[in-house]
Amino acid sequence: MTFARTKIQAPRPRATCIERGALESRLAQALAAQRVALVCAPAGYGKTTLLVRALGRLPDPNAIAWVSADPGDDLQRLLECLLAALEPFDPPWRVAPESLVQRVAHSARERHAVAAEFINTLEACEIAHGVLVIDDLHRVEDPAAFAFLDPVVERLGRRWSLALASRTEPALNLARVRAAGELAEFRQLQLRFARDEARQLAATAGLDPALADRVFDRTQGWPAGLRMAIGAAEPAAVERALRSGERQVFEYLSTEVLDQLRPELADFLLRTSVLSELAPARCAEVTGRADAAAMIVEIERLGLFADALEGSAQTLRLHDLFRDAMREQLQQRDAALFEEMRRRAAATEPDAVRRVALLLEAGEPGEAARQALAHGPARLVAAGPAGAVNLIGLFPPGLRESLPELAMLRGLVAWMEWDFAGMLAHFERADHGFAAAGNDDRSRFARAYRVTGLIALGRLAEAAELLETIRPGTVAEDTAIVALNARIWLSIDTGRLALVAPTLEEMVGRLERAGRFELWYHTSTPLRVPGLPGIARPLLRHAELMLREAGDEPTVLRPIALLAQGWCAAWRGDLAQAARLREQARDEAAWSGETGAVRAHLLTLAALTHAMAGETQPALAAAAERLRQRLPNSGAWGRYLIGTFAARVAAACADLPALREALDETRSALAELEREGRRPDTRPLVPTRGQLAWLEGRGDEALALWREALAEEEAIDVYGQASETRVRVAGAVAQGGDLRGAARELGPVFARAQVDGGPGGALLAGTVLRRLAAMDWGEALPAAQQAQLRAWASPGPASAPGAEGLSARELEVLERLAAGDSNKLIARALDLSPHTVKRHVANILGKLGVETRGQAAAWFARRSR
Numbered sequence: 001m002t003f004a005r006t007k008i009q010a011p012r013p014r015a016t017c018i019e020r021g022a023l024e025s026r027l028a029q030a031l032a033a034q035r036v037a038l039v040c041a042p043a044g045y046g047k048t049t050l051l052v053r054a055l056g057r058l059p060d061p062n063a064i065a066w067v068s069a070d071p072g073d074d075l076q077r078l079l080e081c082l083l084a085a086l087e088p089f090d091p092p093w094r095v096a097p098e099s100l101v102q103r104v105a106h107s108a109r110e111r112h113a114v115a116a117e118f119i120n121t122l123e124a125c126e127i128a129h130g131v132l133v134i135d136d137l138h139r140v141e142d143p144a145a146f147a148f149l150d151p152v153v154e155r156l157g158r159r160w161s162l163a164l165a166s167r168t169e170p171a172l173n174l175a176r177v178r179a180a181g182e183l184a185e186f187r188q189l190q191l192r193f194a195r196d197e198a199r200q201l202a203a204t205a206g207l208d209p210a211l212a213d214r215v216f217d218r219t220q221g222w223p224a225g226l227r228m229a230i231g232a233a234e235p236a237a238v239e240r241a242l243r244s245g246e247r248q249v250f251e252y253l254s255t256e257v258l259d260q261l262r263p264e265l266a267d268f269l270l271r272t273s274v275l276s277e278l279a280p281a282r283c284a285e286v287t288g289r290a291d292a293a294a295m296i297v298e299i300e301r302l303g304l305f306a307d308a309l310e311g312s313a314q315t316l317r318l319h320d321l322f323r324d325a326m327r328e329q330l331q332q333r334d335a336a337l338f339e340e341m342r343r344r345a346a347a348t349e350p351d352a353v354r355r356v357a358l359l360l361e362a363g364e365p366g367e368a369a370r371q372a373l374a375h376g377p378a379r380l381v382a383a384g385p386a387g388a389v390n391l392i393g394l395f396p397p398g399l400r401e402s403l404p405e406l407a408m409l410r411g412l413v414a415w416m417e418w419d420f421a422g423m424l425a426h427f428e429r430a431d432h433g434f435a436a437a438g439n440d441d442r443s444r445f446a447r448a449y450r451v452t453g454l455i456a457l458g459r460l461a462e463a464a465e466l467l468e469t470i471r472p473g474t475v476a477e478d479t480a481i482v483a484l485n486a487r488i489w490l491s492i493d494t495g496r497l498a499l500v501a502p503t504l505e506e507m508v509g510r511l512e513r514a515g516r517f518e519l520w521y522h523t524s525t526p527l528r529v530p531g532l533p534g535i536a537r538p539l540l541r542h543a544e545l546m547l548r549e550a551g552d553e554p555t556v557l558r559p560i561a562l563l564a565q566g567w568c569a570a571w572r573g574d575l576a577q578a579a580r581l582r583e584q585a586r587d588e589a590a591w592s593g594e595t596g597a598v599r600a601h602l603l604t605l606a607a608l609t610h611a612m613a614g615e616t617q618p619a620l621a622a623a624a625e626r627l628r629q630r631l632p633n634s635g636a637w638g639r640y641l642i643g644t645f646a647a648r649v650a651a652a653c654a655d656l657p658a659l660r661e662a663l664d665e666t667r668s669a670l671a672e673l674e675r676e677g678r679r680p681d682t683r684p685l686v687p688t689r690g691q692l693a694w695l696e697g698r699g700d701e702a703l704a705l706w707r708e709a710l711a712e713e714e715a716i717d718v719y720g721q722a723s724e725t726r727v728r729v730a731g732a733v734a735q736g737g738d739l740r741g742a743a744r745e746l747g748p749v750f751a752r753a754q755v756d757g758g759p760g761g762a763l764l765a766g767t768v769l770r771r772l773a774a775m776d777w778g779e780a781l782p783a784a785q786q787a788q789l790r791a792w793a794s795p796g797p798a799s800a801p802g803a804e805g806l807s808a809r810e811l812e813v814l815e816r817l818a819a820g821d822s823n824k825l826i827a828r829a830l831d832l833s834p835h836t837v838k839r840h841v842a843n844i845l846g847k848l849g850v851e852t853r854g855q856a857a858a859w860f861a862r863r864s865r
Helices: 021-033 047-056 075-089 097-103 108-124 143-155 175-179 195-204 209-219 223-231 235-244 246-259 263-272 280-287 292-302 320-333 335-348 352-361 365-383 385-393 397-402 404-416 420-436 440-456 460-467 477-493 497-514 517-522 536-550 557-572 575-592 596-612 616-628 632-652 656-675 683-695 699-710 718-735 739-756 760-773 783-793 808-818 823-830 834-848 853-864
Strands: 036-040 063-068 130-135 160-166 183-187 306-308 316-318
Touching: 021 036, 021 047, 021 160, 021 183, 036 047, 047 130, 047 160, 047 306, 063 075, 075 097, 075 108, 075 130, 075 143, 075 385, 097 108, 097 575, 108 143, 143 175, 175 183, 195 209, 246 263, 263 280, 263 292, 263 320, 263 335, 280 292, 280 335, 292 306, 292 316, 316 320, 320 335, 335 352, 352 365, 352 385, 365 385, 365 404, 365 517, 385 404, 397 404, 404 420, 404 440, 420 440, 440 460, 440 477, 460 477, 477 497, 477 517, 497 517, 497 536, 517 536, 517 557, 536 557, 557 575, 557 596, 557 760, 575 596, 575 834, 596 616, 596 632, 596 760, 616 632, 616 656, 632 656, 632 683, 632 718, 632 760, 656 683, 683 699, 683 718, 699 718, 718 739, 718 760, 739 760, 739 783, 760 783, 808 823, 808 834, 808 853, 823 834, 834 853
Parallel strands: 036 160, 036 183, 063 130, 130 160
Antiparallel strands: 306 316
């Protein structure tokens, strides 16, 4: 949870407030029957109090999910709060709610899809009725938040009502629900006190009714003004303040009311006015007072414009008017103390957005930027780019461009979005900015990412030169990790493939020691690592540690790790296991959110394993989809790399038209790169050109190209291409009648298989393998190797078997679910995490084809009879 939990805790009803029975009943009826209830009035009109008391009048059972908005809340933060507030009611999510927070920022289309998922899940909740409350909606300024809420307002089912409290008209399209009679509106006219209510309030304070009438006339029924006037020791002073406007009311609150309190309590209120909520432990830290809890109890007892929060022991939220008055008075009385209190508040604030905002208010943009960079990367991985962008947006435009910490954070956002040109520009600015400030560690860290950006854009010579300035033994651990990852990329793109396995092994060891989640994410396995020489051991270790790092959290690390295990299974020749792991990764990605990296790995693994199994059509389809999903900003470099891969798959499938088309794509991309002065390593294309020649009937040319490629074995061995090429050479030699020569060509293939634990890329020459396996080798090839050829020639299907019903664990979860247990109880009973239980529930609903937990329970009851 990246926000303060107090944001989703409703205030408790105040004992000191008079009942407004008719108004509260009307709002309660609206909350029970209408789709939307809007409570809209200026500050001090008792909107929150009215909502709390009306909710208390609803009959049981009624689910209440409460969210209090803060300044700076964007769509993702608001949605994260909404999802957390709904958690106690066990919504039957079909995907991880955390993934919705990431997806919602991708595009307007995704935002509408997430809104539909949100509405459908609300409707499938097993509750009689619920109310979803968003208080202080006027604090939200993000247009995307209202664009998300609009379809929710329009399509919300009868199971839930939406209650909105705001000082201003929310930027929502309410006309349709208003016209349909599904909007209940409570505005300033309805919320102001009537004369009789003012007299009742005065009577509870023991004041003369005539005074109540006079104050009522001055305040025009403004509830906050009435409470201040009637509760004051000198009502005439309040009348004068009210007559002069809001500014004078603030001054009155700061002097007349504050001066009536005992000095210790007044000082406590002044010092804690910098906090969003008053919680005992935090108030003690900020003020240095050991009796903070007693002070909070006294504030609540005196009814000093404070609301107590449900579920939080002795935690209060001051009314905005009152808190602002205290802050202003503290600043006037002791500016230095005011700044110190703000610094202490920032230092103890667990919510990163609030902390950065507090530091900016305190005039400390440098520390605010350092905090943004400290919290932003983890927030970026957990909630997607918009969470980090929101942090950056808290800073004035000029600072966003000048502070190197923000440039680095923007670079990480661009890296996550595969905007390599933007990534390079931001990290270059961060590098120079940190260097100018004398922060060499951060400068080199930014430089390591610059190297990755240069490689991604195909500027390999510049990348190699820059990488030489970053040596792992001379830099901080995080910089060394990013530099090693860049070295892996560069080694692949320059054909030094034997360097990749030891570099990955070193990087994994450093990652394990560093223990930083975002570094695991930013060094996820590149697509062309599987199948490289000696890679199986470090790749499996990498996957195992990624799964351990991810735990049960719904993160991109889990599907990436499962796909790495799938790659290793494929290279061992266990295509069935590779398919199972691929489908498991697909399910994980569907639950946790499918990123571009996960989609690319899924399609690449699918294309190659289908090709290994001789399943031509699904292999070609996956390769074509991989090409289609190429990011628009990847440029000619991306076109070349993905075109080369598509050609490789077409060559493995012996599909001449597809091979010609893919090679045309690579030639076009190469021509564009050459015009830009960039030249990729084209040696891995030579074996593919050899296959083109073979399929076109130019056997001698094909054999020559394959031998030329094998002379550069290290450079071509992407996705096991060396073994594949040797098998093709052996097939051509055997076809010419030289079986002993063919056996010699196969010797390195058998040796490599012994080291790697399987045939690897040899399976991509499946047609040739089947022909070689069917030959009568006589004594030219040992019997054991002939048997190995026959086994390789029939590797089995690369498609996962169909669903076989619920797993044993899913049945256990379903049994507890049918018994009426909540997710938390199921987790406790089965020793699982709540995240794992939610994932099991989603799988159960999907496999059974039902929408609600109750329907799943009914299925279990029928099965158990």
